[in-house]
Amino acid sequence: MTDTNISFVRQEMLQGQTPPLGERGIVRWVRVNLLATPVDAVLTVLALLVLAWFLPPLINWLFIQAAWVGPNRSVCATVAQGGLQPDGWSGACWAFVNAKFGQFMYGPYPIDQRWRVNLVGIMFVALLIPLLIPKAPYKVLNAIVFFFVFPIVAFFLLVGGWFGLPYVETSVWGGLLVTLVISFVGISVSLPLGIALALGRRSKMPVIKMLCVIFIEMVRGIPLVTVLFMASYMLPLFLPPGVSFDKFLRALIGVALFASAYMAEVVRGGLQAIPKGQYEGADSLGLGYWQKTGLIILPQALKLVIPGIVNTFIGLFKDTSLVSIISMFDLLGTVRQHFNDTNWSSPQTPMSGLVFAGFVFWIFCFGMSRYSIFMENRLDTGHKR
Amino acid sequence: MVSQDISPGTDSGKVSLLNDPKFRGYLFQALALLIIVVLGYWIVNNTIANLQRARLATGFGFLDGRAGFDISSSPYVSYSSDSTFAKALLVGILNTLTVAIAGIITATIIGFIIGIGRLSHNWLIRKICTVYVELFRNVPPLLVIFFWYSGVLAVLPQARQSIALPFGTYLNNRGFYVPSLIMGEGAWLAGVAFLIAVVATLLVRRWAHKRQMATGQPFPVGLTAIALIVGLPLLALAVKGFPMTLDYPILGAFNLKGGSQVGPEFISLYLALSFYTAAFIAEIVRAGIRGVGKGQSEAAHALGLRAGTTTRLVVVPQAMRIITPPLASQYLNLTKNSSLAIAAGYPDLFAVGGTILNQTGRSLEVVVIFMIVYLSLSILTSLFMNWYNAKMALVER
Numbered sequence: 045m046t047d048t049n050i051s052f053v054r055q056e057m058l059q060g061q062t063p064p065l066g067e068r069g070i071v072r073w074v075r076v077n078l079l080a081t082p083v084d085a086v087l088t089v090l091a092l093l094v095l096a097w098f099l100p101p102l103i104n105w106l107f108i109q110a111a112w113v114g115p116n117r118s119v120c121a122t123v124a125q126g127g128l129q130p131d132g133w134s135g136a137c138w139a140f141v142n143a144k145f146g147q148f149m150y151g152p153y154p155i156d157q158r159w160r161v162n163l164v165g166i167m168f169v170a171l172l173i174p175l176l177i178p179k180a181p182y183k184v185l186n187a188i189v190f191f192f193v194f195p196i197v198a199f200f201l202l203v204g205g206w207f208g209l210p211y212v213e214t215s216v217w218g219g220l221l222v223t224l225v226i227s228f229v230g231i232s233v234s235l236p237l238g239i240a241l242a243l244g245r246r247s248k249m250p251v252i253k254m255l256c257v258i259f260i261e262m263v264r265g266i267p268l269v270t271v272l273f274m275a276s277y278m279l280p281l282f283l284p285p286g287v288s289f290d291k292f293l294r295a296l297i298g299v300a301l302f303a304s305a306y307m308a309e310v311v312r313g314g315l316q317a318i319p320k321g322q323y324e325g326a327d328s329l330g331l332g333y334w335q336k337t338g339l340i341i342l343p344q345a346l347k348l349v350i351p352g353i354v355n356t357f358i359g360l361f362k363d364t365s366l367v368s369i370i371s372m373f374d375l376l377g378t379v380r381q382h383f384n385d386t387n388w389s390s391p392q393t394p395m396s397g398l399v400f401a402g403f404v405f406w407i408f409c410f411g412m413s414r415y416s417i418f419m420e421n422r423l424d425t426g427h428k429r
Numbered sequence: 430m431v432s433q434d435i436s437p438g439t440d441s442g443k444v445s446l447l448n449d450p451k452f453r454g455y456l457f458q459a460l461a462l463l464i465i466v467v468l469g470y471w472i473v474n475n476t477i478a479n480l481q482r483a484r485l486a487t488g489f490g491f492l493d494g495r496a497g498f499d500i501s502s503s504p505y506v507s508y509s510s511d512s513t514f515a516k517a518l519l520v521g522i523l524n525t526l527t528v529a530i531a532g533i534i535t536a537t538i539i540g541f542i543i544g545i546g547r548l549s550h551n552w553l554i555r556k557i558c559t560v561y562v563e564l565f566r567n568v569p570p571l572l573v574i575f576f577w578y579s580g581v582l583a584v585l586p587q588a589r590q591s592i593a594l595p596f597g598t599y600l601n602n603r604g605f606y607v608p609s610l611i612m613g614e615g616a617w618l619a620g621v622a623f624l625i626a627v628v629a630t631l632l633v634r635r636w637a638h639k640r641q642m643a644t645g646q647p648f649p650v651g652l653t654a655i656a657l658i659v660g661l662p663l664l665a666l667a668v669k670g671f672p673m674t675l676d677y678p679i680l681g682a683f684n685l686k687g688g689s690q691v692g693p694e695f696i697s698l699y700l701a702l703s704f705y706t707a708a709f710i711a712e713i714v715r716a717g718i719r720g721v722g723k724g725q726s727e728a729a730h731a732l733g734l735r736a737g738t739t740t741r742l743v744v745v746p747q748a749m750r751i752i753t754p755p756l757a758s759q760y761l762n763l764t765k766n767s768s769l770a771i772a773a774g775y776p777d778l779f780a781v782g783g784t785i786l787n788q789t790g791r792s793l794e795v796v797v798i799f800m801i802v803y804l805s806l807s808i809l810t811s812l813f814m815n816w817y818n819a820k821m822a823l824v825e826r
Contacts, residue, residue, distance in 0.1 A: 248454070249457060250458070255461060273796065366571060
């Protein structure tokens with residue numbers, strides 16, 4: 045009886061077998077992602093061909109052939125163009141960007157006063173970063189300093205004329221400085237103004253509603269250059285004789301008004317998406333209009349439209365480049381201005397300058413859009429249906 | 430604010446007038462109106478005073494005056510520096526419309542391709558489309574214009590070393606040269622034939638739809654349409670013995686002769702607007718297609734529809750409903766961005782208006798013209814898109 049039991053019971057699990065070669069690792073990935081169907085295979089080959097045609101010259105131009113340092117245009121021009129490079133050479137002229145970097149950042153701002161811009165920049169970053177990190181403490185204090193104290197300090201520092209600082213008029217501001225100042229002011233003015241306009245448009249008072257609709261639709265119907273044009277040519281006509289505005293301020297007003305009309309439409313979208321029950325619930329609690337709006341409606345509505353708000357910010361940031369049309373020099377305008385510098389003009393200069401300017405704009409805009417995605421996920425309370 | 434109703438009972442006497450929401454509503458509105466009227470009066474007063482002080486005349490009479498400046502591109506109306514300001518503005522408006530319409534068509538095509546590409550199962554295609562969208566969405570349109578204008582087109586070879594492209598076209602730093610079509614006698618018949626073909630196609634489509642609804646038998650409408658629209662004009666031309674010739678550009682010693690030239694200003698603006706707006710359209714298309722529930726295409730498959738038919742009859746009509754409103758605002762954006770033409774030197778409305786302003790100093794009138802034209806373009810586009818949207822909208826019980 046002891047040794048008649050011939051039944052076999054396996055005590056341990058079988059070792060899992062590795063999947064067949066076509067179902068694992070890189071082979072599977074390639075099969076599923078690149079060669080799933082014949083059409084996919086053809087598309088992959090086509091895409092690879094396009095990349096092979098496009099990427100090597102691009103990398104070559106951007107990095108390998110590029111002239112990184114040099115005293116003047118000779119490093120960026122071929123022998124036939126009066127330079128040092130061999131004929132047929134084509135590469136980015138980063139030496140130009142290197143030499144003009146200070147100009148691109150500050151414009152013609154006096155060189156011995158540039159520390160003031162740097163100081164404002166450091167303050168800006170030091171205040172902005174804790175504001176963006178959700179876990180950082182003292183949010184309210186930080187926001188108050190950032191939106192109310194910082195602009196005043198920055199104004200006195202940048203403009204000067206007080207406390208022994210020499211006066212720097214706005215006509216010598218330029219480069220990234222102008223881009224950032226216009227965007228910052230535009231963003232911090234257009235959001236509250238846009239919310240006010242959106243509330244006005246949703247108001248039950250016909251006169252207020254009509255005024256807001258007229259403003260929003262008029263501004264949205266015309267291009268920003270026209271608004272800037274108006275701000276620069278018409279504002280002086282509207283004011284009493286003798287009163288004159290700084291040109292920079294005029295552009296600021298134009299940009300802020302323009303952006304606030306777009307912001308109003310974004311916020312209105314959020315307001316419309318709030319279910320009626322929320323309004324009625326607030327009413328039944330006995331909240332007044334401002335309590336209802338500020339405590340119940342706006343927090344929900346703004347959360348819903350974060351992507352739209354950030355898109356408007358990005359649009360505004362990009363639109364600051366248009367001030368060069370009313371002969372102010374933002375980053376793009378300054379870069380273009382320096383194409384004509386005889387010391388540096390070569391066939392490669394414009395492209396290099398534009399790629400640099402594009403890169404700077406891209407970093408800012410891409411950063412904003414990534415942050416908005418992060419914020420959206422963080423604030424997502426799962427109420428979305 | 431006004432929605433709250435105070436009951437007309439006994440309490441109403443005790444409530445101060447200032448706490449009555451209805452009264453407060455009227456008060457605020459009256460205040461707002463008063464501020465606007467006073468502000469408007471002040472502005473108008475100041476403007477009149479300023480204009481008088483600067484001895485500037487007002488009114489639109491100056492539009493009949495001699496313009497005195499040249500416009501580099503006027504393909505529709507004959508314009509010279511002896512023409513009137515009004516005609517110069519007309520040229521500008523037509524140029525704006527040209528670049529806007531061409532840009533809208535190209536941007537839509539590129540945008541749909543990229544948007545669908547972002548949803549592709551193919552990893553490589555998906556990534557390339559994502560890079561495209563992220564690249565163009567995050568740079569200013571002005572920069573894209575300069576990129577084409579001073580970065581690409583300006584460094585093309587000179588006319589002597591023009592790059593020859595297929596179909597007898599040439600590319601150099603003065604623009605793109607294409608063969609021009611010279612219509613001979615009787616060529617109008619082809620145009621008439623084309624119109625007849627379009628009408629016939631529409632009729633066939635209606636009839637085919639009716640028949641399919643009644644009997645279930647499909648009819649190859651697409652093939653018939655191609656046959657009609659290509660065939661009829663060709664037939665008409667054959668009857669007249671092909672009365673048209675192509676004028677090819679010929680490479681001379683210093684320049685190209687013949688053909689028609691598309692200037693680098695137009696090309697750079699057109700390409701920039703198309704590529705820039707296409708990135709936004711791609712995102713709209715992607716959102717639209719993803720917005721159609723998965724159950725829709727699964728149900729279509731369950732009914733036995735093939736993949737192509739599912740896309741055409743089930744997914745696209747529903748996606749278009751989501752896509753249309755934001756697409757309309759992108760078209761408007763493109764039209765408004767065409768005012769950046771001034772950066773490339775293309776004589777659109779804004780550039781021509783700017784020149785007129787510099788010559789005559791009539792800032793008020795020029796800005797009014799800008800606003801009227803751009804606002805009417807906006808309104809026309811939104812009316813059309815609203816009509817289309819209403820046509821496509823979900824018909825509910």
